Amino acid sequence: MTHHRFSSRQTLAHLVLIFGAVIVLLPFYVMLTTSFKSSVGIASGTGGLFGAQELVLDQSCVNLGGSEQDCLTRPLIDNYHQAFTAAPLWRYLLNGVIVTASIFVLQTLIAVPAAYALAKLRFWGRDAAFGLVLFCLLIPVHAIALPLYLMLAKLGLTNSYAALILPWIVSAFGIFLMRQFFMTVPDDLIDAARMDGMGEFAIIWRVMLPTAIPALLAFAIFSVVAHWNDYFWPRIVLTGDRNLFTPPLGLREFKGDLDGDFYGPMMATATVIVTPLVVAFLLAQRRFIDGITLTGMK
Amino acid sequence: MSDVLMSALPRARRNARPEARQARAGAILVSPAVILLIVILILPVAVAFVLSFSDYTLGRDTLEWVGFENYADIFTRSSYRKMIVATVLYVVITVPISVGLGLGAALLIRSLKVGQNLYKTVYFLPVMASLLAMAIVWEFALHPTLGIVNRTLALGCGSSLELWPWYARSCAEGFPLWLGDRDYALWTLAFIGIWQSFGFNMVLYLAGLTSVPRDLYGAAEMDGVRAPWERFRLITWPMLGPTTVFVVTITMIRSFQVFDTVEALTHGGPAKSTYVMIYAIYEKGIAQNLVGLGAAITMLFLGFVMLISVAQRRFVERKVHYQ
Numbered sequence: 001m002t003h004h005r006f007s008s009r010q011t012l013a014h015l016v017l018i019f020g021a022v023i024v025l026l027p028f029y030v031m032l033t034t035s036f037k038s039s040v041g042i043a044s045g046t047g048g049l050f051g052a053q054e055l056v057l058d059q060s061c062v063n064l065g066g067s068e069q070d071c072l073t074r075p076l077i078d079n080y081h082q083a084f085t086a087a088p089l090w091r092y093l094l095n096g097v098i099v100t101a102s103i104f105v106l107q108t109l110i111a112v113p114a115a116y117a118l119a120k121l122r123f124w125g126r127d128a129a130f131g132l133v134l135f136c137l138l139i140p141v142h143a144i145a146l147p148l149y150l151m152l153a154k155l156g157l158t159n160s161y162a163a164l165i166l167p168w169i170v171s172a173f174g175i176f177l178m179r180q181f182f183m184t185v186p187d188d189l190i191d192a193a194r195m196d197g198m199g200e201f202a203i204i205w206r207v208m209l210p211t212a213i214p215a216l217l218a219f220a221i222f223s224v225v226a227h228w229n230d231y232f233w234p235r236i237v238l239t240g241d242r243n244l245f246t247p248p249l250g251l252r253e254f255k256g257d258l259d260g261d262f263y264g265p266m267m268a269t270a271t272v273i274v275t276p277l278v279v280a281f282l283l284a285q286r287r288f289i290d291g292i293t294l295t296g297m298k
Numbered sequence: 299m300s301d302v303l304m305s306a307l308p309r310a311r312r313n314a315r316p317e318a319r320q321a322r323a324g325a326i327l328v329s330p331a332v333i334l335l336i337v338i339l340i341l342p343v344a345v346a347f348v349l350s351f352s353d354y355t356l357g358r359d360t361l362e363w364v365g366f367e368n369y370a371d372i373f374t375r376s377s378y379r380k381m382i383v384a385t386v387l388y389v390v391i392t393v394p395i396s397v398g399l400g401l402g403a404a405l406l407i408r409s410l411k412v413g414q415n416l417y418k419t420v421y422f423l424p425v426m427a428s429l430l431a432m433a434i435v436w437e438f439a440l441h442p443t444l445g446i447v448n449r450t451l452a453l454g455c456g457s458s459l460e461l462w463p464w465y466a467r468s469c470a471e472g473f474p475l476w477l478g479d480r481d482y483a484l485w486t487l488a489f490i491g492i493w494q495s496f497g498f499n500m501v502l503y504l505a506g507l508t509s510v511p512r513d514l515y516g517a518a519e520m521d522g523v524r525a526p527w528e529r530f531r532l533i534t535w536p537m538l539g540p541t542t543v544f545v546v547t548i549t550m551i552r553s554f555q556v557f558d559t560v561e562a563l564t565h566g567g568p569a570k571s572t573y574v575m576i577y578a579i580y581e582k583g584i585a586q587n588l589v590g591l592g593a594a595i596t597m598l599f600l601g602f603v604m605l606i607s608v609a610q611r612r613f614v615e616r617k618v619h620y621q
Binding site: 017020025031110113114116123129136141144146147148166169175236252263270273282285288 | 317320322323324325328330331334335336338339340341342343345346349399403406407410411413417418419420421422424425426427429430431432434435438439444446449493497501502551555557558562576579583589592593596603604607
């Protein structure tokens with residue numbers, strides 16, 4: 001009897017969790033299925049996940065003078081084709097990669113030496129410097145967007161990669177995280193390296209950093225996820241130049257000229273933007289979840 | 299700790315010269331970070347503070363000092379009162395539900411014999427996906443006529459669901475416009491915020507649950523604590539105290555910063571019902587170039603965030619568990 005009660009409780013737990021999962025997955029389903037459908041299929045709400053895939057006319061092909069016969073295509077292909085041709089989506093993706101990679105590399109170059117000094121070296125002002133780091137942890141960059149924007153505008157830097165990257169290159173959190181990690185590295189390791197005649201720089205990059213790979217990886221995941229998905233900051237510092245748009249901005253622009261016919265290509269764009277991180281997450285779930293929890297405080 | 303070790307064990311090779319070298323190296327290594335922290339984080343706070351007492355606009359060389367006029371505007375004009383109401387309401391709706399669902403999901407998942415990882419993965423997916431992209435998808439799902447939500451709800455018309463007055467009325471007069479209705483818009487945005495964030499809280503709670511010592515439950519059982527609810531109330535919940543403080547703080551600070559969904563879906567409307575602070579800073583300070591006003595809202599916002607952090611520290615100092 002106990003066994004029976006237990007299993008019915010398990011079933012109930014599964015039912016509740018499945019209901020939650022349906023709601024969590026709903027927008028992903030809507031996104032995918034809409035990106036597969038023609039505007040007719042979207043308006044009627046029929047066709048299941050993949051839609052009817054009835055032949056549709058590729059408008060850009062017709063505009064280029066193709067005959068109707070040659071220009072017939074499937075909705076799925078048409079939507080993704082339009083996503084990449086109606087807007088420079090490849091360019092947006094490239095910008096996303098450039099910006100996220102630059103931010104992470106610069107954050108590392110600045111945070112790791114500082115973290116090492118704060119953890120392992122004795123120098124005048126160390127406590128004050130660490131106090132500054134702790135204080136800066138309390139300031140969300142989004143909150144000071146206005147003065148940052150003004151400073152960049154005064155320097156003539158808005159609408160540039162610099163504007164997208166510079167405000168993020170120093171991460172109080174990155175310094176804090178790496179410092180906590182370096183504290184656990186035994187001093188003997190550093191002393192031995194010094195005995196071997198290594199300079200402080202060599203110690204940082206060749207002795208300390210290799211021991212801190214797990215922390216650095218966690219920070220990398222945190223940083224890349226935050227900046228690939230960030231919409232607020234690019235929205236503020238980019239006003240005109242489409243060539244600098246990051247993926248979320250590109251998608252937002254798509255939404256700007258919305259009418260019924262555009263849902264298919266728009267959802268195709270959304271799918272393309274969301275896919276890289278979701279796939280990376282599915283491939284390395286443990287690392288992502290550990291990384292995001294470790295770096296939870298932003 | 300390393301300081302203590304260093305001074306307690308004076309080593310022969312740690313003579314004066316290497317120490318001076320270490321002091322110089324330390325200062326050099328830490329200075330880029332310190333300078334950047336000051337320029338990128340501290341200076342802007344000072345700039346916002348100073349400009350909040352002015353009527354500065356970008357592109358004009360002069361400015362006038364207006365004293366507390368910008369602050370007075372915020373606290374007297376109805377549109378800014380609505381801003382504070384919308385922000386606080388959004389936080390008050392989002393935080394308890396997101397934290398509660400995170401905890402509930404974590405407890406349910408921990409109790410499972412099979413499928414733990416599957417649910418964990420599914421619930422964490424929204425945390426990975428671009429909020430802007432998913433907000434646009436939700437907007438489409440909530441579209442009054444094309445959207446899957448209202449289409450699905452309409453299927454229930456004529457069934458016993460109509461016993462619920464709201465449902466019967468909606469069947470007769472049409473289901474809500476969600477984002478287009480001032481009574482529903484903020485709740486709809488809060489729903490999207492909860493959808494996006496509770497998986498994150500779940501993961502933090504799962505980590506917290508693994509650190510609750512198993513033998514506590516055994517000891518409680520010996521003392522006659524058998525009902526699941528009693529076990530939760532007496533052991534799990536108190537032991538999760540530190541996790542809860544942390545989760546609540548993060549969720550609060552993040553929901554105070556809600557912007558993507560507002561900018562993309564409602565622009566603060568309808569009737570300013572979703573006019574949250576970060577959106578107001580963007581609209582006033584940047585889009586409309588009313589820098590003084592935007593700076594004053596920025597200071598108010600920073601005040602809120604600092605208040606949350608200070609409250610968190612207080613809580614932690616009071617030793618949240620075993621109290």
